[in-house]
Amino acid sequence: MSENSSAQSGTAVADDPAGRPMVRVEKLHRSYGTGAAAVHALRGVSFDIPRGELVALKGRSGSGKTTLLNLVGGLDSPDEGRITVDGVELSALGEDGLLELRRDRLGFIFQSFGLIPILSAAENVGVPLRLRKADPREREERVALLLALVGLADHAAQRPGELSGGQQQRVAIARALANRPKLLIADEPTGQLDAETGLAVMELLRAVVRSEGVTALVATHDPQLLGLADRVLELRDGEIVEQ
Incomplete structure (x- = not known):
């Protein structure tokens, strides 16, 4: 079945990854409102993200970062x-x-x-697998593996309210990996954390990209975190001004 015919049926199908970027954005425009009151969030944005890279997206508030992440997602x-x-x-x-x-x-x-307060850490991580109706044994094994990966194997039974902010974000990262995604999209994942904890979470994302073989697009305004990225894209007034 061709990609076109599959697209028409509304089903996403795998493509040959050889030589193809994980993400390709071409001449992207997005505006909100009309006439003189229109806000031009993105103005002709173009870039590629190679497979297996962690790319940081930086820019001031209102530069278009969240709009871009929502479009790519x-x-x-x-x-x-x-x-x-x-x-x-x-x-x-x-x-x-x-x-x-x-x-x-x-x-x-x-x-x-975005964790569910009444569920334990393990149950939160397992939510995407339950939605997929994964085999219970497979789900338990995957959840245990991911909690170990993010350093929370000993906190599986604790609820979000019993965890620190950094631990909660680690659970969120494990949950995002539950279905073995090919692309992680993170919007200011360290924004609610102190500098030391934020750096630890970003280092974890860096390690996850390598160990799980995923690609990541991470919006952040923290200069310390940008150094962990393979590449940095800067958005200013809806345009890419630096790569």
Whole structure:
């Protein structure tokens, strides 16, 4: 089945990864509002992200970072331009295809952690696997592996309220990896953490990219964290001004 025919059916299909970037963004425009009141969040943004890299996205508040992450993650649609993730052009997918893409190939990490308060750390990590109706034994093994990977094997039974902010973000990272995504998208993942804890979380993301073989696009404003990235993209007034 060709990519085009699969896209028309609303299903995301794997493409040959040889020589292809994980993410390709081409001449992306996104505005909010109309007329004189319109806000131009993105103005012709283009870049590639090679597979297996951790790319940091920096820029002041209002520079367009979150808008760009939402577009790459299939949570919003551009006014103009094209986004390709893992060989799949997002504009060619229907809503079902976008849901499948987000479920099977993407992992999201947010500043606010987004954990379910009444669930334990292990149960939070296992949520994506339950939604996929994974085999219980497979789910338990994957959860245990991920909690060990993020250094929380001894905290599996604790609920978010019993964990520090850094520990909660580690649980969120483990949850984002549950379905073995190919791309991690993180929006200011250290924004609620102190400098030392934030650096530890960013170092963990760096290690995860290597150990799990994933690609990561991370928005951050912290200069100390930018040095851990393979490459830094700077957004200013909706445009890429430095790579």
